[in-house]
Amino acid sequence: MTAPAPPAVALAPFFASAFVWNLALGMSHVLIPLYAYHLGYSGVAIGTLVSAPVVAQLAFNLVGGVWTDRIGGKRLALASSAMLGVAGVVYAFASTFAALLFAQLCIILSRSIYWPATWSLGSQLPGDRSAQMGRLNSITSAGQIVGTVAAGLAIVHLGYRAGFAVLAFFGGVVALALMAAFRAPDHRRPTDAQPILATYRALARRPSIWFGLATAYLAGLPFSLSFSFYPILLVAEGFTSDQTGWMIALRALGSVCAGVTAARFVRKVTERSIPVGAGLATAVTILAIAAFTHAAPISLCLFAVGLASGVLTLYFQLLASEISTTDTRGSTLAIAGLGWGLSHLTTPMLMGALTDAVGIHDAFRLFGALAIALALGLAPLHAWAFRGGRPR
Numbered sequence: 001m002t003a004p005a006p007p008a009v010a011l012a013p014f015f016a017s018a019f020v021w022n023l024a025l026g027m028s029h030v031l032i033p034l035y036a037y038h039l040g041y042s043g044v045a046i047g048t049l050v051s052a053p054v055v056a057q058l059a060f061n062l063v064g065g066v067w068t069d070r071i072g073g074k075r076l077a078l079a080s081s082a083m084l085g086v087a088g089v090v091y092a093f094a095s096t097f098a099a100l101l102f103a104q105l106c107i108i109l110s111r112s113i114y115w116p117a118t119w120s121l122g123s124q125l126p127g128d129r130s131a132q133m134g135r136l137n138s139i140t141s142a143g144q145i146v147g148t149v150a151a152g153l154a155i156v157h158l159g160y161r162a163g164f165a166v167l168a169f170f171g172g173v174v175a176l177a178l179m180a181a182f183r184a185p186d187h188r189r190p191t192d193a194q195p196i197l198a199t200y201r202a203l204a205r206r207p208s209i210w211f212g213l214a215t216a217y218l219a220g221l222p223f224s225l226s227f228s229f230y231p232i233l234l235v236a237e238g239f240t241s242d243q244t245g246w247m248i249a250l251r252a253l254g255s256v257c258a259g260v261t262a263a264r265f266v267r268k269v270t271e272r273s274i275p276v277g278a279g280l281a282t283a284v285t286i287l288a289i290a291a292f293t294h295a296a297p298i299s300l301c302l303f304a305v306g307l308a309s310g311v312l313t314l315y316f317q318l319l320a321s322e323i324s325t326t327d328t329r330g331s332t333l334a335i336a337g338l339g340w341g342l343s344h345l346t347t348p349m350l351m352g353a354l355t356d357a358v359g360i361h362d363a364f365r366l367f368g369a370l371a372i373a374l375a376l377g378l379a380p381l382h383a384w385a386f387r388g389g390r391p392r
Contacts, residue, residue: 010183011125017077017178018118018136019143024084024171026147026252027154027163028107029227030245032091035160036100037232043360045097047352049104050228050344056105058341060112061334068330073117074184078176080114083107085172092164110171112341116334121184123321123329133317137310138259144252148226152245203335207392208323211275211385212316214378216339218279219312221286221371222251222305223340224347229355229363230302236360237293250299254306258314270389272382275315279375281308287368290361323391 036046068076087106094100122136123129154163203209226248234244285305292298316336324332347367354363385392 013178013182014121014125014184015136015139017081017175017182019139019146020170020178021077021081021084021114021175022140022143023147023150024088024167024175025107025111026144026249027151027167027170028087028147029144030148030151030231030241030248031155031160031163031167032104032107033228033231034155034235034241034244035091037235038160039095041097043232043352043355044349045352046232047228047348047350047355049097049100050348055345056108056112058338058345060109061116061338061341063113068113068116068120068334072184073121073330074179074182076113076117077121077179080110080117081172081176081179083110083113083172085168085176088164088166088168088171092161092168108344115337115340116330119317119320119333119337120330123317123333129321130314130318133321134259134314136259137314137317138256141252141255141259141306141310144226145249145256148245148249148252149242150245152240152242155241200331200335203328203332206323207385207387208319209332209335211378211381212319212336213339213342214374214381215275215279215312215316215319216337217343218282218339218371218375218378219309219316220340220343221282221347222309224343225286225351226251228348229351229360232355233290233360233364234298237298239295243295247295247299247302250302251306254303254308255310255313256306258307258310270386270391272379272386275312275382276375276378278308278311278315279378280372281305282312283368283371283375286371287365290364290368319391 032050033046036049041049083106087103087110090099090103090106094103118136118140119133122133125132150166151163154166158166230248230251231241231244234247235241239247282305285301285308289298289301289305292301316339317333320332320336321329351363351367354366357363358366
């Protein structure tokens with residue numbers, strides 16, 4: 001039986017902090033690739049900038065999961081906000097590739113500890129778990145909507161340096177203060193805490209973890225494209241930076257709708273049709289977006305890919321929560337969420353190489369075809385992970 005939901009005011013600082021942190025993150029999705037493009041860097045350089053530091057994220061994401069279990073998600077969320085503020089300040093004064101890379105590393109480290117921490121906190125909130133996680137996903141996506149729109153407007157009216165200063169203020173000051181005001185669920189350090197490698201070695205033996213990782217990878221593809229090559233595709237189509245911000249915000253709007261609606265039917269993690277169907281919808285819309293030149297169909301594709309990937313996100317979060325205990329919740333969410341990190345690593349670099357080789361439009365077509373192949377592979381992977389009708 002789930003505990004009764006507490007008064008909304010008790011959870012308001014947590015959800016407000018998630019909104020503001022993601023507002024700052026949403027600003028980075030537009031500011032960073034367009035700033036690098038403005039400075040004249042190639043597609044490979046831009047892809048390297050946003051993906052190379054993800055190698056560090058893959059490691060720190062796993063460390064962040066374990067430390068979430070050991071010291072609590074709230075402390076790590078506070079550290080993440082501070083790191084995001086540092087990144088914004090560095091970007092505001094960066095012009096060389098080395099400085100840009102350092103600032104991007106700060107953002108990567110911030111993201112790597114933020115998601116296991118907040119997902120773990122969200123899964124422990126009183127009330128229905130699916131509803132609370134759906135609410136958290138909707139609020140984070142709503143923050144990204146505001147952030148992407150604000151970034152486009154900031155570039156046009158204030159310039160890049162002021163845009164990064166706004167990012168630093170919201171991510172490093174406001175989000176941190178709100179999280180500090182949140183009274184997190186009581187945290188108990190596990191009495192039999194194992195070394196990091198032992199913890200993940202045991203989790204990696206479970207087929208259901210690998211299925212969760214695959215769904216997280218597909219869920220992360222539109223997110224990875226949003227902070228790398230979606231802005232460049234739209235600018236190449238002739239849209240202005242503020243129009244680009246509005247249109248990319250529709251991906252996050254689709255995720256908001258997924259968080260609100262999907263919680264009602266994403267209940268049984270053993271159901272195959274939900275992850276396979278959402279995966280195919282995500283892949284097909286990635287492929288379709290490069291086929292259009294007008295704002296209306298492109299916007300519809302961005303909304304649809306956000307909706308489909310939002311369903312996948314909620315699914316893998318619930319899967320990780322179902323197969324874990326409170327003492328291992330952060331670690332399980334981290335290893336399943338590693339799929340997001342792998343998406344952030346591979347997507348920009350592959351898209352950068354494809355863009356330089358065949359152009360931005362054909363790059364999206366080829367990448368979308370690869371995504372469809374991966375989505376089709378979810379069906380046999382599900383049969384392996386849920387043999388006997390329950391997660392193995």
